[in-house]
Amino acid sequence: MKRFLSLLARVAVTLVVVAAAFAVGTSLWAYYMQAPWTRDGHVRADIVGVAPDVSGLVGEMLVRDNQTVRKGDVLFRVDAQRFALALRLAEAAVEGQQATLGQAKRDAERYQTLSRNVASQQQVEQALAAETIADANYQQALANRDVAKLNLQRSEVRAATDGVVTNLALNPGDYVTAGKAVMALVDSDSIRVEGYFEETKLPRIRVGDAVSVRLMGDGRDLPGHVQSIAGGIEDRERTNGTSLLANVTPTFSWVRLAQRVPVRVALDDPTAAPLVVGQTATVAVLPVPAAGDRRQASRPEWLDRIADLVGGIGNWAS
Incomplete structure (x- = not known):
């Protein structure tokens, strides 16, 4: 009797182990092969290259590396003495051209009021032409003054958006060139996560689907939603030939690997975790809850742990 019970217990344990292994294997198969998830995700943001609009020496730095700034904050100033002098010259030129224009107008009016016996038609036309030229010179002087004023204003380089200054290696006395970026500004309003999903999983991804994001080194699940799916990727098998025909x-290759398509994910609360552009993330599109169930679906944590373990072993073996 004891032998029978012992045999029955071993059979029961074996069946339980086999059933558990089958359940885990089935879950892993569905998780890896069917569920829309990827470990190839990254934190992304729009990067603004900060470049001065005028050339000159850096006179003053008002920010430091990795500092948070608001839109419109002054980042640094280019030495403005040259631009202030240029504005004074432009204003003086405006006054001179204004005086010339006034004299030309008075001369034209005088010639027009004189009788034909005193002033010829040619003199009248010459006076009117001189007035037109003086007016054109005056308008040009006004435009030059506006340009000088704009250059003086642009000697202050301001932040184009809210963000974080990074890769700053600029000091007072450095010479900057107009149009050449001297630092980067990470747009904090554009921070998102982009997951690169295999094309075989795209049919199960819809815009608006709930998403769970887990950053590498951070065990928290960050909720989000699918914002958009890329409209195209580069075809590396095709180039344009010299005749503009497809090459x-x-x-x-008989072994065809699924292409990866970027899927943009917007985080519901971007401040829930410190986000650094370039961080690696695991992105999983959550299953849609059953009708009437308002609870958000989530992945079992044990499945994530096993998946990470299996994925790590696979990466080590390859």
């Missing part, structure tokens, strides 16, 4: 590579 297709004459080789074909």
